[in-house]
Amino acid sequence: MIRFGIVGTGRISDWVLKGAIQDRRFKAVAVCSRSEDAAIAFISSHPEVFDKDTKVFTSIEKMAECPEVDAVYIGTPNKTHKDYTLACLNRGKHVLCEKPLACNSAEVEEMIQASRRNGKALMEAMIATLNPNFRAARAKLPEIGVIRQYFSSYCQYSTKYEALKQGIVANSFNPQMGGGALEDIGIYTTYPLAVLFGKPQSISSCISTIKTDCGEVNTQGMVLLGYEGMTANLSYSKAVDAHTATEFCAEGGSIILDNIHNCIKAEFIPYSAPSGGRNPIKPRETIREGLEMDSYFYEFEEFLNVIDRGGIESEINSHEASLVNRQIMDEINKSVK
Numbered sequence: 001m002i003r004f005g006i007v008g009t010g011r012i013s014d015w016v017l018k019g020a021i022q023d024r025r026f027k028a029v030a031v032c033s034r035s036e037d038a039a040i041a042f043i044s045s046h047p048e049v050f051d052k053d054t055k056v057f058t059s060i061e062k063m064a065e066c067p068e069v070d071a072v073y074i075g076t077p078n079k080t081h082k083d084y085t086l087a088c089l090n091r092g093k094h095v096l097c098e099k100p101l102a103c104n105s106a107e108v109e110e111m112i113q114a115s116r117r118n119g120k121a122l123m124e125a126m127i128a129t130l131n132p133n134f135r136a137a138r139a140k141l142p143e144i145g146v147i148r149q150y151f152s153s154y155c156q157y158s159t160k161y162e163a164l165k166q167g168i169v170a171n172s173f174n175p176q177m178g179g180g181a182l183e184d185i186g187i188y189t190t191y192p193l194a195v196l197f198g199k200p201q202s203i204s205s206c207i208s209t210i211k212t213d214c215g216e217v218n219t220q221g222m223v224l225l226g227y228e229g230m231t232a233n234l235s236y237s238k239a240v241d242a243h244t245a246t247e248f249c250a251e252g253g254s255i256i257l258d259n260i261h262n263c264i265k266a267e268f269i270p271y272s273a274p275s276g277g278r279n280p281i282k283p284r285e286t287i288r289e290g291l292e293m294d295s296y297f298y299e300f301e302e303f304l305n306v307i308d309r310g311g312i313e314s315e316i317n318s319h320e321a322s323l324v325n326r327q328i329m330d331e332i333n334k335s336v337k
């Protein structure tokens with residue numbers, strides 16, 4: 001059993017708990033909120049997770065000092081991630097922190113150093129790359145030949161975008177809180193690139209922004225990345241819905257993921273040799289389909305595996321992947337004034 005403290009009582013903490021409790025090693029023993037009332041209400045609304053002995057904290061440092069807490073899940077706005085993570089790692093707690101791990105790559109480096117110095121696990125809570133359908137597709141990549149192109153899109157119209165147009169700035173759109181469409185959903189297109197291909201040789205982007213009372217914030221973007229012999233084409237938006245799949249195009253065929261955020265179906269389309277000037281389309285083969293567990297189960301499973309083996313980082317959502325991903329996002333953000 002690993003005893004967790006949950007930081008933040010918003011909807012993401014609600015969502016992840018459904019997956020967390022599917023791993024029998026997970027036990028929630030504490031909640032940290034800015035408000036004691038909010039923590040108590042959160043505990044009572046999850047009787048399946050918390051028992052009567054659950055501790056309430058209104059200070060992250062106090063929670064991090066509690067000897068009955070082994071690990072912390074951080075589900076608060078991006079701006080808080082670095083300080084909260086350091087407070088916990090430096091007091092001997094393992095940290096599973098929401099995406100993006102931090103607001104810039106210098107912060108990520110500081111957090112990685114703290115994880116190493118304290119010998120405590122640090123992992124970015126990024127479900128896309130831990131999803132079993134994504135992992136099955138990844139395992140097949142070496143069989144499909146040299147990958148030449150990667151297309152990925154995550155565009156989802158947001159009610160918070162509607163509010164933004166009325167002048168109401170949610171944390172996820174507040175640049176002073178580390179918000180923006182790239183940080184909120186564009187990251188689902190960049191993070192797999194960082195995991196699979198590492199640092200690109202070139203990045204160029206075209207970004208849309210809105211000026212708010214809190215500063216200028218990105219609402220959508222398109223990004224081109226160059227790798228040795230491969231190009232990547234990313235698109236993300238909180239201003240429209242789009243229904244475009246993610247695709248790895250290799251010389252021997254193509255792998256398609258229906259949804260990069262939370263892949264439900266991964267398919268392979270083999271390359272068809274030209275015949276009579278046309279390529280007959282071969283039927284798609286399903287690589288893997290469906291999820292057996294809640295989509296947030298997989299990040300807790302991975303994090304608990306890291307702790308169980310006495311490690312400090314995941315081999316998939318590794319420290320390096322989080323750093324490279326944040327470096328890519330920092331570069332994209334350079335075009336936001």
Ligand SMILES: NC(=O)c1ccc[n+]([C@@H]2O[C@H](COP(=O)([O-])OP(=O)(O)OC[C@H]3O[C@@H](n4cnc5c(N)ncnc54)[C@H](OP(=O)(O)O)[C@@H]3O)[C@@H](O)[C@H]2O)c1
Nearest residue numbers: 008009010012033034038075076077078098099100171172
């Ligand atoms: N993995 C996913 O699928 C997913 C989905 C959505 C969001 N996220 C990530 O989850 C994090 C939170 O996003 P969100 O949109 O849920 O944020 P949010 O609703 O604005 O905040 C979440 C919680 O954080 C606390 N909080 C709010 N403002 C704060 C502040 N100024 N300082 C400290 N704590 C504050 C609040 O809990 P208390 O009132 O209890 O303090 C709030 O309920 C972000 O990093 C986001 O990227 C991940």
